Amino acid sequence: MSAPHYVVAATHSWNRVVFEEAIRPLPGRWTFVSTTEQLEDFAASGERARYVFFLHWSWWVPAAITDAYECVVFHMTDVPYGRGGSPLQNLIWRGHTKTKLTALRMVEELDAGPVYAKEPLALDGTAREIYERASRLAAKMIAWMTSAEPEPAPQTGEPTVFRRRRPEESALPEGESAARLYDFIRMLDAPGYPHAFVRSGGHRIELTGAALAGEVLTAKATFVSVEGAR
Secondary structure, eight states, rough: OOOEEEEEEOOSSHHHHIIIIIIISSSSEEEESSSSSHHHHHHTOOOOEEEEEEEOSSOOOOOHHHHHSSSSEEEEOTTTTEEOHHHHHHHHHHHHHHSEEEEEOOSTTOOOOEEEEEHHHHHHOOHHHHHHHHHHHHHHHHHHHHHHOOOBBBBOSSEEOOOOOOGGGGGGSSSSHHHHHHHHHTOOOSSSSOOOEEETTEEEEEEEEEEEEEEEEEEEEEEEGGOOOO
């Protein structure tokens, strides 16, 4: 009997690093896709897969794929609390210091599928550090899932749905404490995300690398002309 085939779909460089270091060496045949075109090409090929794991995916997955494969998405909340978009940012801005990384079956309703497993995840550090931590944790959960092949259990409780943040909401808020501004800057501090920013004259000043010592907040400021700003 041939080895089972698994697919990992993810979009960021840190996901690919974790895939190569911790997932590809696992038993079975492994394929990595990073675009919707690659995912659709895989499905069109007729290739079978035991699971399709979504580590970090920002695009809608059509029913033709979720019906054909057992699709597993990793979501950074203790569902049904925190279904929806921008989970990391919504959690930190609500004052959470820890969460659960949840592996759940992908269904038509966003983040509403049955749950395979949940594991604790700390929310300290920058957004990139947290995403990297979540990817490493997801790899461990994938190793367990491909061995145990668990049956997912339906979610219970009243859902709380997060709204996806808009780019303009990265503007630094006024009237907040240094601790709150530290959280705001770090929760947006990852490549590919709209960093926290302030506008001054003809520039957009993007803030990263925040550090907090008592009531003193420091951060790296990058000046971008308005024409070149995101």
